[in-house]
Amino acid sequence: MFKRIDHVAFIVKDRAKSINFYEEHFGFKKYYEHDVPVPTVEKIVYLKLGDTTLELIHVSTGSTNKGFHFCLESDNFDEDYTRLINAGIPVDTEPHPVGAREAREEGWRRVVFVGPDGELIEFRG
Structure with a gap:
């Protein structure tokens, strides 16, 4: 049986700006970043606040x-x-x-x- 949501993901266009925004204003901390084998995605970054994780999907063009x-x-x-x-x-x-x-x-x-x-x-x- 499932026990919780592991993370919430959304698209960001400027990875550094978004990391700074969530660290500075909401207390999240970056703990992991990696490349992905998908041409439209530049990087994926994970931020943590207590038991809550955000996944920032860095896509510089397109989606909202x-x-x-x-x-x-x-x-x-x-x-x-x-x-x-x-x-x-x-x-x-x-x-x-x-x-x-x-x-x-x-x-x-x-x-x-x-x-x-x-x-x-x-x-x-």
């Missing part, structure tokens, strides 16, 4: 991430929101209350920011 998003959990919503706003990261959806899926989520809010390649970065807390 339209409609793609992932969600992080924040332990200090207001602080994280303010920090990202002050860093000039664009907001797609302003903060608003969300229904609790389980008791620990009572009173949580969500917000959605836009990443360097159009990917949507939601966080809740």
Whole structure:
């Protein structure tokens, strides 16, 4: 039986810019990078935050991430929101209350920011 999602992957056009973005603003750390035997893909990079892994697929032309998003959990919503706003990261959806899926989520809010390649970065807390 499956036990968890191993990683989430999406396309990036500028590998260095995306690595820096996720390390600087969200606390991810690059831990692995490799070439792939596919002509359209330049490199694949893995970033880790706790038990969460992002796979950045470096494709310098073509595809987009339209409609793609992932969600992080924040332990200090207001602080994280303010920090990202002050860093000039664009907001797609302003903060608003969300229904609790389980008791620990009572009173949580969500917000959605836009990443360097159009990917949507939601966080809740």
